[in-house]
Every structure is written in structure tokens, then in C-alpha cells.
Amino acid sequence: MKVDRLDRLDAVGEAAWNGLLARSGFPSPFLSWAWQTAWLEVFGEGRPVRLLRVEDAAGELAGLLPLHEERAGLLRILGGVDVSDYLDLIAPAGAEEETWAALLQHRAASAETWDLHAIRAGSPTVGLLPALAPAYGLAATAAVEEHCPVLDLPATWAAYLALLTGKQRHELGRKMRRLERERPGARAVSYATRGELEARLPQFFALHRGSRTGKARFMDERMERFFRAAVGALAERGMARLWLLEHEGRALATFVCLEWAGAVGVYNSGFDVAEAALSPGIVLLAHVIGDAIGRGLARFDFLRGEEPYKLGFGARREDLYRIEVTR
Numbered sequence: 421m422k423v424d425r426l427d428r429l430d431a432v433g434e435a436a437w438n439g440l441l442a443r444s445g446f447p448s449p450f451l452s453w454a455w456q457t458a459w460l461e462v463f464g465e466g467r468p469v470r471l472l473r474v475e476d477a478a479g480e481l482a483g484l485l486p487l488h489e490e491r492a493g494l495l496r497i498l499g500g501v502d503v504s505d506y507l508d509l510i511a512p513a514g515a516e517e518e519t520w521a522a523l524l525q526h527r528a529a530s531a532e533t534w535d536l537h538a539i540r541a542g543s544p545t546v547g548l549l550p551a552l553a554p555a556y557g558l559a560a561t562a563a564v565e566e567h568c569p570v571l572d573l574p575a576t577w578a579a580y581l582a583l584l585t586g587k588q589r590h591e592l593g594r595k596m597r598r599l600e601r602e603r604p605g606a607r608a609v610s611y612a613t614r615g616e617l618e619a620r621l622p623q624f625f626a627l628h629r630g631s632r633t634g635k636a637r638f639m640d641e642r643m644e645r646f647f648r649a650a651v652g653a654l655a656e657r658g659m660a661r662l663w664l665l666e667h668e669g670r671a672l673a674t675f676v677c678l679e680w681a682g683a684v685g686v687y688n689s690g691f692d693v694a695e696a697a698l699s700p701g702i703v704l705l706a707h708v709i710g711d712a713i714g715r716g717l718a719r720f721d722f723l724r725g726e727e728p729y730k731l732g733f734g735a736r737r738e739d740l741y742r743i744e745v746t747r
Contacts, residue, residue, distance in 0.1 A: 569735030627690030
């Protein structure tokens with residue numbers, strides 16, 4: 421295998437990039453061309469791109485490791501740990517070992533450190549890098565840095581409810597009935613086209629900023645630009661939806677969800693604090709889970725963070741790793 425070091429993403433191009441991602445074992449939207457280019461445009465701040473492209477013996481694209489230079493001697497995986505929940509090598513499923521071997525052989529010639537964040541526990545990378553690195557005079561250390569609560573979805577809503585504890589089931593039902601009683605006619609609506617999503621993003625931003633201390637600081641002008649670019653581009657490719665719980669023309673709660681290969685992930689949220697007693701976010705989330713079940717999706721992903729409401733939906737924890745590769 422041959423490894424080239426490129427200084428821009430368009431040296432690969434969107435079609436080839438996303439085509440390779442589609443062949444991977446976990447085609448995370450955070451590794452998509454749309455997400456990576458939007459992150460680089462908004463947050464890159466002049467950081468030099470260090471994209472490692474792997475080609476097989478036939479000259480075909482066999483792997484991509486998108487990195488950027490954080491500072492001299494330190495290369496960090498591209499995508500940003502603050503906004504990207506799953507990052508990794510992009511390689512065809514089953515070919516990760518030979519792709520990593522080629523990259524490590526290439527890496528052995530330099531003294532740089534690779535800082536790889538947000539690697540799923542189920543990724544081959546977690547086991548392969550520490551096992552392969554010593555053969556190239558390198559060390560790879562892996563440590564859990566965060567957790568993602570995840571639901572394995574059954575075939576029906578009734579089957580999902582049966583998986584919850586009695587207390588969880590009772591609380592969810594009570595909150596759904598109360599909102600229905602207090603706000604009759606409230607409905608959960610999703611918007612999936614780019615035009616629909618962009619028209620309603622102002623409602624999301626308003627609810628997001630007002631729903632919790634610190635969210636207004638997070639959703640500054642630059643973050644809003646990133647959301648509009650990245651989520652809008654994913655919606656155009658059928659990989660994002662904006663959910664609203666609406667009542668008489670007013671939004672009570674909202675979620676931005678990302679979708680990929682049989683999965684839906686709750687990326688960010690907001691709710692009307694004046695309606696907090698009715699738990700509109702919990703009620704909307706129940707509708708989003710029900711919709712995923714109805715569409716036959718297998719995985720419902722709450723993404724990073726272990727807020728109590730996520731565990732209240734019966735989610736299990738999945739580890740996220742940080743891996744450092746050094747001499």
C-alpha cells in the first residue's frame with residue numbers, strides 16, 4: 421500500500437471520500453465530506469491539513485486519515501472534539517488492519533504525535549493500534565475519554581416499552597399523557613429537506629440558547645454558522661432531520677438528529693423553559709424514538725454525554741476512546 425500526505429481535502433473530492441465512507445463498518449456522519457469540510461471552514465483557523473491517503477496495489481483509494489496540525493509536532497484528528505462525536509480512520513470494513521499497518525509504517529519516519537479522539541469502543545482501531553504500533557517503533561495508548569448512551573431498538577414500540585423498568589415506563593407514560601392533556605393537539609413534526617430545515621433553524625437556535633445555562637455561550641455566531649453549513653449539507657444528502665414539538669404554531673421543544681446506516685443520533689436540543697413542567701423535550705424524544713422504530717432502524721444513539729434523561733430511556737453506555745500514537 422502507498423501513503424500520500426495531502427494538504428487539502430479536495431485533493432480527494434466528495435464522491436471518492438463519501439464512497440469510501442459508505443464501505444466502512446460505521447459510516448459516521450461526523451466523518452462525511454460535508455461535516456469535515458464545514459468544520460475546517462468554520463473552525464480550521466488556518467490549521468494546516470495533514471490528510472493521509474492510502475492507495476492499494478491497484479492505485480485505488482483504500483483509506484483516509486484526516487488530521488490537522490494542532491501545533492508543531494502534534495497532529496489531531498480533524499473534526500473537533502467539541503462538535504464531532506465519532507471520529508476514526510476511514511477504510512473499508514475488514515481492511516482496517518492492513519490500512520493501519522501502512523499508516524504506521526509511514527508514521528514511523530517522523531517524530532509527530534497523533535492525537536485521535538472520539539473513537540468508538542467497537543471500532544477495530546481501539547485494538548489494532550496498540551497491537552500494531554510496537555512493530556514500527558511506536559507506542560499507542562488508549563484511554564476512555566467519554567461515553568455515549570445507546571439504545572438497541574426492537575421491532576415495535578410495545579417491545580421497546582417492555583425493555584424499560586416499571587418506573588421508567590410509568591414516568592414516560594405519565595409525562596406523555598400530561599402534555600397531551602395540558603396542550604391538546606401538540607404534535608411532533610420532522611423536517612428533512614435542506615429548505616425546510618433552514619427555514620426552521622431559527623426556532624431551534626432560540627430554544628437551544630434559552631433552554632439551559634451555558635448553551636447560549638456554546639451557540640455563538642461561529643457555532644451557528646457551523647450548524648447551518650454542516651447540518652444543512654447533511655440534510656441535503658438525507659442524513660439530518662430537525663424535529664419540533666409544535667402547539668398552536670409555537671415550538672415547545674426541538675432536536676437536531678443525524679442519520680446513518682440504520683441509525684439515528686440526537687445531536688442537539690432545546691425546549692421552551694416556560695413549558696418545563698410539561699417535559700416537552702422528553703415527550704418529543706419519545707416520538708423521535710417511536711419514529712425510528714417505525715422506520716425499522718436498529719440503533720438510537722444519544723451521542724456524547726450521560727445526562728440522566730438519556731439513561732431514563734433505557735440506554736446502555738458505550739465507551740469513547742482517545743488514542744495517542746508516539747515514538
